[in-house]
Amino acid sequence: MFELSDLEIPVVAAPMAGGPSTTALAIAVNHAGGLGFLAAGYADPGVLAGQIADVRIATGAPFGVNIFVPGLPVRDRVAVQEYRESLRPLADRYGIDLPDIVEVDDDGYRTKLDLVIEHRVPVVSFTFGLPSAEDVARLHDAGIFVVSTVADPDDADRAVALGVDALCVQGVEAGGHRGTLDLDAVPNTTPTVRLVREVVDRSDVPVIAAGGIGDGTAIIAALAAGASAVQLGTALLDTDEAGTKPTHRAALRDPRFTETVVTRCFSGRYAQALRNRFTDTYSPSAPAEYPALHHLTSPLRKAAAAADDADDLNLWAGHAFRSAPTGPAAEVITTLWADARRG
Ligand SMILES: Cc1cc2nc3c(=O)[nH]c(=O)nc-3n(C[C@H](O)[C@H](O)[C@H](O)COP(=O)(O)O)c2cc1C
Incomplete structure (x- = not known):
């Protein structure tokens, strides 16, 4: 072994x-x-x-x-539904539909x-x-x-x-x-x-x-x-x-991004990422519902990457x-x- x-x-x-x-x-x-x-x-x-x-x-x-x-399967469906609604303006901005809630994965x-x-x-x-x-x-x-x-x-x-x-x-x-x-x-x-x-x-x-x-x-x-x-x-x-992703690579060096935050806004599970508009907007309300939130934000993150918009992307990064x-x-x-x- x-x-x-x-x-x-x-x-x-x-x-x-x-x-x-x-x-x-x-x-x-x-x-x-x-x-x-x-x-x-x-x-x-x-x-x-x-x-x-x-x-x-x-x-x-x-x-x-x-x-x-x-x-775990979704524990608080109402909280996930509310979070889904809060993402709607962003989905509209990217012209995409929000996915249905994935209860179990x-x-x-x-x-x-x-x-x-x-x-x-x-x-x-x-x-x-x-x-x-x-x-x-x-x-x-x-x-x-x-x-x-x-x-x-x-x-x-x-x-x-x-x-x-x-x-x-x-x-x-x-x-x-x-x-x-x-x-x-x-x-x-x-x-x-x-x-x-x-x-x-x-x-x-x-x-x-x-x-x-x-x-x-x-x-x-x-x-x-x-x-x-x-x-x-x-x-x-x-x-x-x-x-x-190129947008993620560039953000690591972009002087606009100066710090990391530990947030569950992207996936429903705490993770460390560069602080950006998405983390500022959604961290306070994100429920501990993994992987439901991962699935909800996935198309938004794809759209952000396609648009080269680092402000809506999960820019995972450690302190170094x-x-x-x-x-x-x-x-x-x-x-x-x-x-x-x-x-
Ligand atoms: C972009 C990214 C994706 C990660 N994905 C995973 C993963 O799939 N599984 C895992 O066990 N850890 C994952 N981690 C955590 C790493 O295994 C590791 O613990 C962490 O990167 C160490 O900290 P550092 O980024 O400061 O080197 C990920 C980290 C980053 C930066």
Whole structure:
């Protein structure tokens, strides 16, 4: 079975659903000696199967697939309906219809789980919830290394109790969604290094540190806190192989965007994004209804991207967004690691 210590360099490409994680990005990170990752979230299982085959053929090195654990069915339909109505002026502006409310969506969890087991994907990570103990046992029987994504020490304890092989621990600096288990909980405000130390002190399970890691100093700090590897998300968003939308890439450097906010306005689940008009307008009223809100805002976000309007887009970004490097991902990772080693 894979071990984090097998990696030539202890760097993991964050799985980034919704476009940024491409096959090319996973392959490039593998070529640099890190762990490439595919994002199964929102992905069609057939497409995912093709991506798994492509990465395997291209590198022969271990890689990972990240799976979303299903959320709850809509709990407060009235709140979702009200939110839907509040989006109407924006939909009118883009000339699109708002979709019906999606009450239940498990993101094809069982199909994706069966797929990674059938393909014996070396590493499988979970976010938005915990796999069952039976699922962890099935993955282990297939020789798969299991990672659980957490953002809170108590959640880490629950994952450890299931027998996972590593924890991806996300601090407050992390871009995009975090793996906070309780949908209603305001995400932890603990910085990555401190959270890693807290989790490392409580268990022997290896930790992958995630959140705000954008230079050699941050890599050293995370490893010194006890992490076995670091996971880079925002730092890979503007690399050549990432599938990040052009509007999103440009916003990372646009002086108009000066800060990030943690908001559930796009998906119904807290996530960190550049503060823009959409987050200012909709954050106060967004109910904790994932994935219903994800589906409601999806066509609006598509329209905003097509119109190159960064103000209505989910510009996921962590605290280190301003220093997100450009260029080939392998070069970016090699440079960051060399920077860390120089100390
Ligand atoms: C655009 C984007 C999409 C993300 N999508 C996922 C995802 O699909 N699954 C997941 O576990 N984490 C996802 N994350 C969170 C990352 O795994 C990681 O924890 C985070 O990017 C680390 O913080 P950083 O962005 O400051 O490096 C995403 C992050 C970003 C920026």
